[in-house]
Amino acid sequence: MPSNATIAAIRFGCGLSPLAPAPADAAAILAGLAAPDQALADFPGPDPQQVWALGHQVTEHNRDARANVPGAAEALKETRRQINVMNDAALLNFVQRGVYGASGFRERLQDFWTNHFTVVGKLARVKAIPSVFADEAVRPHMTGRFTDLLTAVVTHPAMLIYLDQITSSGPQSRAGERQKRGLNENLAREVLELHTLGVGAGYSQTDVRQFAYLLTGLTLDNKDGQFRFNPNMVEPAAETLLGKTYGGPPKDKLAQINRALDDIALRPETAQHIATKIAVHFVADTPDPGLVQAMTAAYRRSGGDLTAVYSAMLDHPAAWAPPGAKVRMPFDYIVAALRALAPPRETLAGLRPQQIQRFVQTPLIGMGQPFQQAPGPNGWHEDSAGWVTPPLLAARIQWAMAVPQQLLPDLPDPRDFVQVALADAASQTVIDAARQAENRREGVGLVLASNDFNRR
Amino acid sequence: MTDSVLSAPLSRRLFLKTGALVGCSIAAQPLMTTVTFAAAPGENRLVVLILRGAMDGLDVVRPVGDPAFAGYRNLTLKAGEALPLTGIYAAHPDLAPLMPLWAKGELAFAHAVSTPYRDKRSHFDGQDILEAGTGRDVPDLTVKDGWLNRMLQAMPGLSSETAFAVGRDEMKVILGRAPYASWAPDARLQLSAQGRRLLARMYQDDPMFRTSATEAIALTDQMAATADAMGAGSDGMMMAPAPAMAPAANTAAAPDPLAAFAASRLKGDTRIAxxxxxxxxxxxxxxxxxxxxxxxLCRTILTLKEDLGPVWGKTTVIAMTEFGRTAKENGTGGTDHGTGGAMLMAGGAIRGGKVYGRWPGLDEAALYERRDLMPTADVRAYAAWAMRGLYGLDKGLLEKTVFPGLDMGTDPGILA
Known part of the structure; x- marks a missing residue:
C-alpha cells in the first residue's frame, strides 16, 4: 500500500525525485503552494516585451520583404529563428520547473489551469504568447479567488487573440459603424461553455449573444501588445445576461464586464463545473461524487477561493486512494521521468535547441500532446485510455528506452531506480522487470515504460 | 512460445498463424489479441473523415442561386470565383483540385444536413454526438461507443485489421468493443527481444497497456516484414523511415501522410479507415x-485516389462535420456556430456529380432560429445508406443499433 507521501508526489505533484523528499501529507502540499514561487524565479518564462518586439519585427521585415528592401528576407529568417529559440527555451523552463521545483502541486496546477483556459499561439509571430499567458494570467492567480483568475485570463492578449475577441465590435459602436465591423461570438461562448458554467448549464444562445455584446471593447494595443479597453468598439445598449443587466456608458463598460465575470464566477453551476474538472484532472476520470460535492461546497462557501477547493480535495479520503486511476499526460510523463532521473541542473539548462526538439518537442508530438498546440479551446482531454492507444504508447516506450541514456550517460542501476521512481507504489512485476533487464538502458527504460509509472 | 512470438519480427502470415495456434490459450499470451480468420467483409472500402471545428457548408457548397445568399455573405466570403456545380450550387474556389473528380462522378455533396444536435452549438458536444451517432439533441451519456464500432460489431468475419483508426487524434467514432487497429504513419517501436518479454510480463495484468502494446508490436513487425519483402532493408524492428513529424496536428500538410498510410492499409486487409x-x-x-x-481536404482525397489505384473504384469517402455555421457572416470576416451544413462524399464507388438533399431556402423565416441553415435531413442517414449499400447491413439494425432513433427515409442513391 503506497504511503501518503508517495501518493502526494505522484498524484498531486510531478512525481518522485531523489533530490527532494515528497510532501508528507495534505498540509505539506498546501504549505508548498503557499511558499514563495522559487521555481518561477529560477526558471522564468519569456520576457513579454521581447515576445511582442520580435513579433513586431516580423511584421516590419515582412513589409520590407514585400517592398524588396535588400536584406529583408535574411532579417526575417533571423527573427523567426530567435522566436523559435525563445519558444524552445519556454518549453525547457516549464520542464525544469517540474523537474527541480519545490512544489510539484504548483506546476501541476499550472498545467491544469493553462489547459482549462487553453490558448494556442495561432499567430506565428507571437507564438510564445501562451507561455507569457501562463506566467502573467494563470500562475499568479491559481491560489486566490476564481473570479480574479477568470478576469486575468479573459482580459489577457493571448486569450483575446486566440478566441477572436480583438476585432469584435458592437455593430452600433463608433468603430462598428465606421469600419463596418461587428460581433464575434467565439470568446463569449467559450467562457460560458468551457471556462465557467459548463455546457450542461441552463444558458441560451441569447445569453451567448448578449455576453458577446457585453465583451466588445476588450482588445489590445497593437504597438505594445498590452491589453486595452477601447470604448469606441463597445455596443452602446445595455446587455442582459443570465437575468442580470449590465448597462452604463461605453467608457464604463469594463467595470460592467468585470461585474459580469464576478457574477458568473459565483454561480453554483460554475462551482460545480470547476470542482468537477479539478477532481477529474487530479483524481479519476470519473471521480467519487462525495469528493466533487465537498469541493463544490468549499467553492460556494468561500466565494470561489481556489485554495479552499484544493484543500477540500486533499482532505477527502477519495483523494488518497492508491494511485493508478489516471494516466499521466505526455508533458506530465516526461517531466516525471526527468524528475526521477534527476539529471544535473546544468545538463537540462545546457540543452541546445535541437536537443530540446529531440528529447521533448518531437516526443510530445509522438505521444499526442504537441507543446501548447491543443486541438481546440477545450484543451487536452482527460480520458485516460485515450492517451494509451498503440501509436501513443509506442512513443512513450520509445522515449523511455532511448532518451534517458542520452541525457544521463551514467544511468542508475535499474533495481535502485525503480525504488526512486515508484517507491512503495512499485508492483512486483516492475521490480522484477528492472532486475531482469539485460542492461541499464533497458532496465531504466522498462521502469519508465511500466504501467505503474505511466499511471498516477 | 510467448517469447518467440513476441521477440522475433514476423511476417503477417506467420503472425496470424501463430495467433491461430495459441488462440485457445489467450490468457497465456499477454501480448496477443484475438484474431479471427473468416473472410473480410467483402471488397468495399469506407473512409470516414471527421472535419473538426465545424466546416461552413454554406461557403464550401455555396447556394449562389438562392436570392438571399448574397445578402448574408456580402463582404469577405464572396471573394474568389465559385466553381459551378449543379442547380443553385457552386463550390468554393479552393475545391478546384477536386473538380476533375466531380466531372467523373466521383465527388458529391449533401446539403442542409445535420446531426440531431440542437441549440447549444458546442463543438465538443457536437463532435461527441456526431461520433456517437446518437439520436438526441443533447449528448447521450449512456452510449459509450462510436457508430463505426457498432457497425463493426454487426459485421461477420471481422479481423483485427478490418478497421483502422489512423493518426494520433482521439477518434470516438470507432471506440468500442469491436476490434480495430490504430496506428500513426510515423510511429515506431524498437525493442530488444528481452525488452519485449519483460514489457509483456509487466503489462500482463493491465489490459489497457497490454492491448495497446500487443497491437503496436504486431503492427511494427508486420510493417517491418512488408518493408523487408519490398527490399527496403529495414532493421527488422521499425517501419520504413518515418516522414518528419508535423509540428502540429492541424497544419495543412499533415493529412497527406495519414491518407497515404490509410491507403496502404486499405489496399491490404483493411476495409474501413x-x-x-x-x-x-x-x-x-x-x-x-x-x-x-x-x-x-483536397490533398487527403487526392492522395487516397492516387495511392489506392484500382481500389479507388470500390471506395467511398464520407466527410462529416459537427454542425454548420451562421447564415450571415459575423462582424469579423467569419461565421459563428450554426446548425445545418454540408457533407462531402468521394470515391469511385459513389454516384457523384450531384448535390443531394432538399434545399430549405435562406429567407430569414426559413432559417433555424432565424440564424442558421435549416437542416432538412439527418446526416446519419447518408452514412447509414452508405453502410447498407457497401456491406448489406440490415435497415432495422442501422436505425436501431448503429444510429439509434434514425429514420433512414428513402434511399438517396448515393452509391453507383
Missing part, C-alpha cells in the same frame, strides 16, 4: 481558414 482533419472553426478570417482546410 477513419481519421480527422481539424481546424475548421472560422470565426475570423474565414477565407484563410478555408484555404488551409480545403487544401488539406
Amino acid at each position: 477513419t481519421f480527422s482533419i481539424s481546424g475548421w472553426d472560422s470565426h475570423a478570417a474565414q477565407a484563410d481558414v478555408l484555404k488551409r482546410e480545403l487544401g488539406a
Whole structure:
C-alpha cells in the first residue's frame, strides 16, 4: 500500500525525485503552494516585451520583404529563428520547473489551469504568447479567488487573440459603424461553455449573444501588445445576461464586464463545473461524487477561493486512494521521468535547441500532446485510455528506452531506480522487470515504460 | 512460445498463424489479441473523415442561386470565383483540385444536413454526438461507443485489421468493443527481444497497456516484414523511415501522410479507415481558414485516389462535420456556430456529380432560429445508406443499433 507521501508526489505533484523528499501529507502540499514561487524565479518564462518586439519585427521585415528592401528576407529568417529559440527555451523552463521545483502541486496546477483556459499561439509571430499567458494570467492567480483568475485570463492578449475577441465590435459602436465591423461570438461562448458554467448549464444562445455584446471593447494595443479597453468598439445598449443587466456608458463598460465575470464566477453551476474538472484532472476520470460535492461546497462557501477547493480535495479520503486511476499526460510523463532521473541542473539548462526538439518537442508530438498546440479551446482531454492507444504508447516506450541514456550517460542501476521512481507504489512485476533487464538502458527504460509509472 | 512470438519480427502470415495456434490459450499470451480468420467483409472500402471545428457548408457548397445568399455573405466570403456545380450550387474556389473528380462522378455533396444536435452549438458536444451517432439533441451519456464500432460489431468475419483508426487524434467514432487497429504513419517501436518479454510480463495484468502494446508490436513487425519483402532493408524492428513529424496536428500538410498510410492499409486487409482533419472553426478570417482546410481536404482525397489505384473504384469517402455555421457572416470576416451544413462524399464507388438533399431556402423565416441553415435531413442517414449499400447491413439494425432513433427515409442513391 503506497504511503501518503508517495501518493502526494505522484498524484498531486510531478512525481518522485531523489533530490527532494515528497510532501508528507495534505498540509505539506498546501504549505508548498503557499511558499514563495522559487521555481518561477529560477526558471522564468519569456520576457513579454521581447515576445511582442520580435513579433513586431516580423511584421516590419515582412513589409520590407514585400517592398524588396535588400536584406529583408535574411532579417526575417533571423527573427523567426530567435522566436523559435525563445519558444524552445519556454518549453525547457516549464520542464525544469517540474523537474527541480519545490512544489510539484504548483506546476501541476499550472498545467491544469493553462489547459482549462487553453490558448494556442495561432499567430506565428507571437507564438510564445501562451507561455507569457501562463506566467502573467494563470500562475499568479491559481491560489486566490476564481473570479480574479477568470478576469486575468479573459482580459489577457493571448486569450483575446486566440478566441477572436480583438476585432469584435458592437455593430452600433463608433468603430462598428465606421469600419463596418461587428460581433464575434467565439470568446463569449467559450467562457460560458468551457471556462465557467459548463455546457450542461441552463444558458441560451441569447445569453451567448448578449455576453458577446457585453465583451466588445476588450482588445489590445497593437504597438505594445498590452491589453486595452477601447470604448469606441463597445455596443452602446445595455446587455442582459443570465437575468442580470449590465448597462452604463461605453467608457464604463469594463467595470460592467468585470461585474459580469464576478457574477458568473459565483454561480453554483460554475462551482460545480470547476470542482468537477479539478477532481477529474487530479483524481479519476470519473471521480467519487462525495469528493466533487465537498469541493463544490468549499467553492460556494468561500466565494470561489481556489485554495479552499484544493484543500477540500486533499482532505477527502477519495483523494488518497492508491494511485493508478489516471494516466499521466505526455508533458506530465516526461517531466516525471526527468524528475526521477534527476539529471544535473546544468545538463537540462545546457540543452541546445535541437536537443530540446529531440528529447521533448518531437516526443510530445509522438505521444499526442504537441507543446501548447491543443486541438481546440477545450484543451487536452482527460480520458485516460485515450492517451494509451498503440501509436501513443509506442512513443512513450520509445522515449523511455532511448532518451534517458542520452541525457544521463551514467544511468542508475535499474533495481535502485525503480525504488526512486515508484517507491512503495512499485508492483512486483516492475521490480522484477528492472532486475531482469539485460542492461541499464533497458532496465531504466522498462521502469519508465511500466504501467505503474505511466499511471498516477 | 510467448517469447518467440513476441521477440522475433514476423511476417503477417506467420503472425496470424501463430495467433491461430495459441488462440485457445489467450490468457497465456499477454501480448496477443484475438484474431479471427473468416473472410473480410467483402471488397468495399469506407473512409470516414471527421472535419473538426465545424466546416461552413454554406461557403464550401455555396447556394449562389438562392436570392438571399448574397445578402448574408456580402463582404469577405464572396471573394474568389465559385466553381459551378449543379442547380443553385457552386463550390468554393479552393475545391478546384477536386473538380476533375466531380466531372467523373466521383465527388458529391449533401446539403442542409445535420446531426440531431440542437441549440447549444458546442463543438465538443457536437463532435461527441456526431461520433456517437446518437439520436438526441443533447449528448447521450449512456452510449459509450462510436457508430463505426457498432457497425463493426454487426459485421461477420471481422479481423483485427478490418478497421483502422489512423493518426494520433482521439477518434470516438470507432471506440468500442469491436476490434480495430490504430496506428500513426510515423510511429515506431524498437525493442530488444528481452525488452519485449519483460514489457509483456509487466503489462500482463493491465489490459489497457497490454492491448495497446500487443497491437503496436504486431503492427511494427508486420510493417517491418512488408518493408523487408519490398527490399527496403529495414532493421527488422521499425517501419520504413518515418516522414518528419508535423509540428502540429492541424497544419495543412499533415493529412497527406495519414491518407497515404490509410491507403496502404486499405489496399491490404483493411476495409474501413477513419481519421480527422481539424481546424475548421472560422470565426475570423474565414477565407484563410478555408484555404488551409480545403487544401488539406483536397490533398487527403487526392492522395487516397492516387495511392489506392484500382481500389479507388470500390471506395467511398464520407466527410462529416459537427454542425454548420451562421447564415450571415459575423462582424469579423467569419461565421459563428450554426446548425445545418454540408457533407462531402468521394470515391469511385459513389454516384457523384450531384448535390443531394432538399434545399430549405435562406429567407430569414426559413432559417433555424432565424440564424442558421435549416437542416432538412439527418446526416446519419447518408452514412447509414452508405453502410447498407457497401456491406448489406440490415435497415432495422442501422436505425436501431448503429444510429439509434434514425429514420433512414428513402434511399438517396448515393452509391453507383
